Amino acid sequence: MSGVAASHIFVDGAEIPASRIAAEAQNHPATAGRPGDAWRAAARALVIRQLLLAEAERRGLTATPERLDDVRLETAEEALIRDLLDEALIVTPPSPEMVQAEWQAHPGRYRSPSLWDAAHILCAANPADLPAMAKAEDRANRILGLLERDPSAFAELARAESDCGSKDAGGALGQIVSGQMVPEFEAALERLGEGAMTASPVRTRFGFHIIKVHAHAPGQVLPFDSVKASIGEALERAAWARASRAFVAGLVAAARIEGIDMEGV
Structure with missing residues (x-):
């Protein structure tokens, strides 16, 4: 059937x-x-x-x-x-032995949250509006070109160009905890080292982002007794x-x- x-x-x-x-x-x-x-x-x-x-x-x-x-x-x-x-x-x-075996087999699943100190510049657009998305991506690439020539201008450009309320703080998002941001944004954070900036605009449901990581504290494996x-x-x-x-x-x-x-x- x-x-x-x-x-x-x-x-x-x-x-x-x-x-x-x-x-x-x-x-x-x-x-x-x-x-x-x-x-x-x-x-x-x-x-x-x-x-x-x-x-x-x-x-x-x-x-x-x-x-x-x-x-x-x-x-x-x-x-x-x-x-x-x-x-x-x-x-x-499950028996205590089964619980401990699960923790020993997959310790990476049981971590404290990762923390980032990051900033971004958002070029907002509705993903359903293809012309608007194309325009937002072009604008993000233009801003990224300016930053490649002068990385120190990030906060200044965020204040002038970003469509996020964080623009008033130079794009600073404060402390970000893993799971707090949309998956595409967090995946970009995971790929960036401290002091690094995305090489191309990151697309999310909000438009396109240019992301810079100031500091990163990876999550640590939690002790068995706590999990x-x-x-x-x-x-x-x-x-x-x-x-x-x-x-x-x-x-x-x-x-x-x-x-x-x-x-x-």
């Missing part, structure tokens, strides 16, 4: 109406040029939901909704699915996710599903 959802989908003879799939599709982003992706993801999600609810009913579970926060309460269906997974999934917490609790929680979450996928895959394999390819669930 094709991977695209049909307009009529049945789970063990019960139809999932197209109207429900259309409503659910609003919660699933579509890839540019592939509008069927959202429909297919919505259909698969509803099939899984129906299978879980049917299994909860088969086990005789009853819904006891819990409060999610001060204003939100679980729906009866959400409560049933939560109770089902609590009953069906048996996840053993063992978070590693244990991460390992338990991963084990729960694996068990959940296996449980759903078993429900899918045992069901009669028409109108949508559930391969890979």
